[in-house]
Amino acid sequence: MQSKSFPALILIAILALVGSNSLYIVNETERAIKLKFGEIIDSDIKPGLHFKLPVLHTIRKFDARILTMDSRPQRYLTLEKKAVIVDSFIKWRIADVQQYYEATSGDELVAARLLAPRMDEGLRNQFGERTMYEVISGERDELMDELTVRLNTITQDELGIEIRDIRVKRIDLPPEVSHAVFERMNTERQREAREHRSEGKEIAEGIRADADRQRQVVLAEAFRESERIRGEGDAIAAATYANAYTKNPEFYSFIRSLEAYRNSFSSKSDVMVLKPESEFFNYMKKSQ
Structure with missing residues (x-):
């Protein structure tokens, strides 16, 4: 069994x-x-x-999904012959399986090697037709869209690959140019800093001059006001003295003599040479 x-x-x-x-x-x-x-x-x-x-x-x-090929940074010349270092990537997928297999043997690395020179040539042509300003900010989107359409037509016919998008990640200047640009920018910023400092000093001097002028005006007005008040006080005092003197001239004369005696005899070191019959001693003679 x-x-x-x-x-x-x-x-x-x-x-x-x-x-x-x-x-x-x-x-x-x-x-x-x-x-x-x-x-x-x-x-x-x-x-x-x-x-x-x-x-x-x-x-x-x-x-069959959308794949990404990250290209190595390449050096390109713009319309004005200025060199830039461009770092970019490409999004692609298989459009025609048979053509893709016949062109690449189904190997993604082979497909990347075939795509790289075509993308490099396309970017070189696009950058060569535009100025530095246009590739950096002015027409970057238009540049990428136009390159995508052109490259997609080529790769679909030759490789069976559909290009979905091409984008630039970064645009740099070459190292030797970057240093010169940095130095020029540094010099320009220093010049602007000096201009701002000089303008600041000029404004500061103007503020100080205006403050000094206002100070002098305030002091002059204060002095004028103080002199006016002092003059008014002296006038009032003089009027008061005159009024008091007119009421009792003899008493006023007596008070003035006492003040004179006090001021004259306040220091023992002072020496006065006067005649005995001088008016200065009238109230001493008439003490009663």
């Missing part, structure tokens, strides 16, 4: 192996072709479960 079941198991295993090698699946994100001894017999296999003959048929699958 066991000798009869063993060949059956072998047969089942062989059938299972053949069946597994006869079925294959193509995902939604893939494109596939069927080869018969290296010759393409089905150039666009749709996603799903499919059948093939083992050994006789070979299935090649490729990524």
